[in-house]
Amino acid sequence: MRIGELSRRTGVSVPTIKYYVREGLLPPGELTSPNQASYGEAHERRLRLIRALLDVGGLKVAEIADVLAAVDDRERPLHTVLGAAADRLGGADAEDDDAEAAAARAAVADFLSRRGWVTYESSPAAADLARALAAMARLGHGAFVEVLDDYADAAEQVARTDLAYVDRQVAVEDMVEGAVIGTVLGEAVLSSLRRMAHVDASARRYGADGPRERKRPPHGHAAHRE
Amino acid sequence: MRIGELSRRTGVSVPTIKYYVREGLLPPGELTSPNQASYGEAHERRLRLIRALLDVGGLKVAEIADVLAAVDDRERPLHTVLGAAADRLGGADAEDDDAEAAAARAAVADFLSRRGWVTYESSPAAADLARALAAMARLGHGAFVEVLDDYADAAEQVARTDLAYVDRQVAVEDMVEGAVIGTVLGEAVLSSLRRMAHVDASARRYGADGPRERKRPPHGHAAHRE
DNA sequence: ATCTGATAGATAGCGACACTATCCGCTATC
DNA sequence: GATAGCGGATAGTGTCGCTATCTATCAGAT
Structure with a gap:
């Protein structure tokens, strides 16, 4: 071809x-x-x-290059390829380092040891979690840490589902790629489902009338006010 | 000031x-x-x-303007503000419209009616879900739809948690802002937790040795190969 | 044999985005 | 009354994912 x-x-x-x-x-x-x-x-x-x-997945071109290099590396254990993929999914790198950030990192460390999760504490995912919690604390939502365990239960359930799904794959090379696909695209799936579940639960609770929000404009990026 | x-x-x-x-x-x-x-x-x-x-949250500046306009609109029912926020979280707008895309949309419609979720079928979240499923199908992972319900259970659990959390807020104006914060930042929290749960589950299953993946370089965006 | 259209490879440019730098005339404050 | 900061405006910067254009070159139809 x-x-x-x-x-x-x-x-x-x-x-x-x-x-x-x-x-x-x-x-x-x-x-x-x-x-x-x-x-x-x-x-x-x-x-x-x-x-x-x-x-x-919303990955950048350079990140995709990293992930694919890991996928193609036959030497590499499967779970580190998965980690390489997962590490590309977070947000930015830098952030100011104030009291909230330190408290959030401590909360994350505490949470991880409590959960007994095998994860390196300085992983990008842990940093992302700390950043999100710090931002919440700065907005007066420090109490959000109290629902972390509910979130973690859901995350564990999804992780189990994913692992079972990947295990179906017969060939090992398919497993590697399947794990990456599951990690990255599964994130998009879970995110959209959460948003829909959110809207559903909220509509049931706070308003029975249908959605008032206009659908997205035909093409352009949203430049309107509503 | x-x-x-x-x-x-x-x-x-x-x-x-x-x-x-x-x-x-x-x-x-x-x-x-x-x-x-x-x-x-x-x-x-x-x-x-x-x-x-x-x-x-990774929102664009123009999207934030939309969301904040919705937050400031006192006339607006709470759940539509939440929808406005959720609608800004997805991916791009356009995508090619092939057989997989059509099948994915049908699968989403089927899924929504099966779940009985109150959501408009053409919502950005539903479109994102369809896009993710279509991409999976193109990659030979059409079977992923079979685990959608497990994902949805987790999403519902998170949505319930969020709603209960927002309900704690005493003042209504705090509820509106709290709902937006919960929707947008909660997404980041759940995403990072899923990645960590993923790594944990996968490390337990496939490799006992610690993580081999290098941490991110001090500052630059990942331009290295590993 | 020749003509048309696709190809490899290289370089420069584009549009979106989130800032950032600079300038102007004015003002609070020491 | 000097100096630092201010509001407002315009132009520029760096990153990112392409896109346009150019030069040879080559395959296949006529």
Whole structure:
């Protein structure tokens, strides 16, 4: 298959495919002559994975390169690949380091030891949790830590579900990719479900009338006020 | 309080505060003379909320303007404000519309009616769910729909927790803001917890040795390969 | 044999986004 | 009355994910 067909089959433009190759997300096609290369099904599959991680998972191009390098590393234990993927899902890196931040980190450390979770305390996920709790504390919602365990129960349930799902995979190479897909896309699934459950529960509780909120405008990014 | 003190107390630079005012995120200070304005505690609180929605929630500036306009609208029923906030949390808008997308939308519609969730089928959350499921199907993980109900159970549990938490709020104006905070920051909390639970469960199952993954580099966005 | 259209590879540019820098004339305060 | 800070405005910056354009070159139809 040449690049044009790869483009047609995946809906990704030819210049974009070239860009992904340049950025190391996609291996180059096999050169059959100085300016002709052929691409196989692996390329097609990889390209779809890239688009999923990008569009649905919200990962950055450089992060996808990291994750895919981990996926392709045959030496690597499965659970560290999963960690590599999970570590790319959080927010920004820097944040001011005030009293709330320190208290939140302490709360997270306490929570982790209480739960007995096997996790390194300085992992990006733990840092994200601390950042979120610190932000809540700054907004007068320090009491949110009290519901952490309810959240954690739900998180554990989802993690068990995911693991069982990944275990279905027969081949090990499918397991690695499946774990990444489950980690990243599962996040999007859970997030959308939570939002819908939220709206459902809130509508039942506070208002019986249908939604008043306008659907998103046809195309543009929301620039209106409502 | 003048703008300099507001800046010092929140850690947001003066030009950035001015930028937020220009973009309609923050009401302007009350002018005491043609070029002096005074800011109050409400401004400080609002500014912290803006930073939380931006840094932790990952909302865009224009989206935050929408959400805050909804929060400030006294006429608006609480649950529609919550919907407005939830609707800003998803992914992009456009996507190619192939067979997988259609099947995913049908699966979502089926799922919603089965669950009996009060939600409009064309809501951004439902669209996000359909997009995630379509991406999974394209990657050969169409079977993921089979675990949707497990995910939904967890989502419902979280939604119940959130609602109970918001209900603690005594004043109604605090409820509105609390609901937004809970919706947006709760997402970050749940996401980080899921990632940690994931790593924990996977480490217990597949590898007993500690994490091999390097922590994030001190500052830069991940540009390394590992 | 030649013409058309696709291809590899390289470089430069674009649009969205969240700021950031600079300037102006004014003002509070020491 | 000097100096630091202020409100308001405009232009510029850095990052990100592409996109446009260019130069050869090559495959396949005519």
